[in-house]
Amino acid sequence: MAAGITQRDIASSLGVSISAVSLALSGRAGVGEQLREQILARAAELGYRPNVSAVALRTRRTKVLGLLIRNLRNPHFLDVIDGFDETCASAGYDVMVGSSRYDPDRERELLDAFEDRAIDGLAIAPIGASRQVRQWHASTKRPVVLLNSAEGGDRQTTMSVRSDQRTAVDLAVRHLVDLGHRRLAMVIAPPDKSPDPERWQRFHVLSAQLDFAATAVTTELSADAARVAVADALRGAPEVRPTAFVANSDYIAHAVYLAAADCGLRVPDDVSVIGHDDLPTSASLSPPLTTIGVNRREIGERAATLLIGTLAGRPPEDPDVIVAVDLRVRSSTARPTV
Amino acid sequence: MAAGITQRDIASSLGVSISAVSLALSGRAGVGEQLREQILARAAELGYRPNVSAVALRTRRTKVLGLLIRNLRNPHFLDVIDGFDETCASAGYDVMVGSSRYDPDRERELLDAFEDRAIDGLAIAPIGASRQVRQWHASTKRPVVLLNSAEGGDRQTTMSVRSDQRTAVDLAVRHLVDLGHRRLAMVIAPPDKSPDPERWQRFHVLSAQLDFAATAVTTELSADAARVAVADALRGAPEVRPTAFVANSDYIAHAVYLAAADCGLRVPDDVSVIGHDDLPTSASLSPPLTTIGVNRREIGERAATLLIGTLAGRPPEDPDVIVAVDLRVRSSTARPTV
C-alpha cells in the first residue's frame, strides 16, 4: 500500500516545506544537516516512494533504458538481454525491450514508442541501414549504442559494441588451414540482411594470404535455405568441392551438418564445419561443434555500461567496444581426407 | 524533432481552448464535430505526440505491461517474451522485462520498481511462494497473471497461464510404459524452487495405476548438480536401477545423457530419457531427444491477452488458461533391454 505517500505528506507531517523535502530526498545541498536526517527518517518511516511519472514529467528523465533487437527467437539475444538487464538493474535502471522482427516499419514504431516514453538511452541492433537510428539520436539527444552493427560511419554520434568479427574469421580460417584444408567455403547472408560483408571480406583477404580457394555460399538466414544452398555446393567432385565450411552462426552450422548428410558425406571425415556464437547446445550436437565463442552477456553488459556512463556524465574513453572471441575446438573439424 | 508539440500549441494555433483539444484528441464527447476534425488535422500536421509522462501522472495509466521471469538464460522464456511482446505491441502496449534470477530479494525489488513505474499489468513467473505477488496485486489493484505457477489458491484475485503439466506427465509416462519400462525415475527440483510438486504427484499416482516403480531424483536445477544426482541413481545393479528418466526440462534431460555416459551407459539402449519443453536444439542432440512440446509463444500471448482484456474492461470468461502439450517422440527412448 506504498502508493499515496507524497513529499507533501512528509513535509506537512514535519511542518516543513515541500522543497526542503525534495532537496533532502534528492541529496542536494540547500538543507540543514539535522533537518535532512529528520526528513529522511520520516520518509523511510512513512514508506515514501517517489512518483516516477511526476519526476519524468519534470526532469524528462525516466531511468529506463531501451533495448531494441532484431529477433527475440535467437538465444544469442537472450544472453545479451540478460547482461544488459543485470547491469541496468545494479545501476537503478529498468529496461524496456522490443523486437523489430527484421521489419523496418516495426523498428520505426518501436523507436517512436521509445522516444515518446522518453527513455534515457538506447541499445539497438539495427536492421539494414542505421539512418533511422541516427535520426532518433538527433531528435532525442539520448545516447545510443549500436549492437553488432557493421556500420562504422557515425562514430561521432553513437557508440557501439560488437564482437571481433575479424578475429573470428581469422581463428576459424587458421584452424582449418592448419588442419590442411585448402578449399574453404563461407556461408554468408545476403548483404542487406546482416553484418556479413565484413566477414566475407576478411575471408577473401585470407584466401590470398594463406593460399586457399575461397567459395561464398550465399543464402537466406533460415536453416532450410542454408541446407539446400550448402548441399548444392557439396555436389561437386571430391577434388573440387570445399572440404570445410565456415558458418555465420551455430544454426547455420547445423544446417551444414544436415546438408552433408543429404549428400551422403560425414562430418568431420568428409567435411569440416565451424560455427559461430557457441550456443548452449552446440557442444551437444553430433558431432560436437567446433565454433567461435563470444561472450554474449558481455555485449549486453558493455552496452549498458556505455549508456549508463554517458548518462552519468562520464563518457567512455573509447565509445567503440570490441568484445573478444575465441575458438572452441570440438569434433566437427578434422584433417581433410582428400 | 517530434518533441515539443503540446496540446497548448495546437490550441493556440487554432485559437481554441486546451480542453477542447484534449477532448478531441482522446476521442471523448464534448466537442463539436467540425472542431474535432480541425483539431485532429492540425495535430497530425504539427506532428503532435502526447507526452506519456504527463498522461501517466494524471491518469496513473502507462500503457506498459511488466513481464517478470525467473531466468533470462533459458530459451524457454525467450519465446514467452516474444509472444508477450508481439501481443502487447499489436495492442499498443510496451513491455518492461525483468529477471528475478531465482532470487526472492531481487523479485521483491523488481515488483517494487514495477509498482513505482505504475505499470498497468503484470505477468510473472514467481519463485517460491506467491505471497509477494498477491501483495503486489492487493497494493496496486492491477491485473496479474501467473505464469506456470503451481499455486492454484488465489484464483479470485489473479489469473494464470500454464502448460498442461498433468498431461505432460501422462504422455511421458504412458510412452515409457508402453515401451515396456517398469522402473521410472523423475528428476525433480526441490519443492521450494519450482512447480514440480504437481508433476511428481501425478507421477506417483500413475505409478500405482500403471504399476511401475517410481523413483524421485531430487536435485538443484543446475545441469551439474543434476548430472551428479542422476549418476548416483544410476549406480545400482541393472535389475534395480531405473531404466527411464523423465526430466523436468530439456537441459536436465541432457544432464541425464551425461550422467549415463559417466556410468558407461548408453541412451537409449541402457536408459531412456524424456525431456520437457522441446528447445530449438533438442532435436539435434545425440541422440535426438524425445520430449514434451509446449507452445511457448502461446503462453506469452495468452498472458498478454488476459491482461489486455482485463484492462479494457472485458475480463476473460476463464481466468485460468491451460496451454496444450504434446509428445515428440525422437530417439532417446526405446524398449528397455533388461
Add this chain to the structure above:
DNA sequence: TTGTAAGCGTTATCAC
C-alpha cells in the same frame, strides 16, 4: 538555511 511559487503536459471539473 528555509519557504514560496511557478511550472512540466495532461485530464477533469466546473462554469458559461
Add this chain to the structure above:
DNA sequence: GTGATAACGCTTACAA
C-alpha cells in the same frame, strides 16, 4: 459545445 482552472507529484528558481 466550449473555455477557464484546478489538480497530478515533483523540481527549481527565487524570496525571505
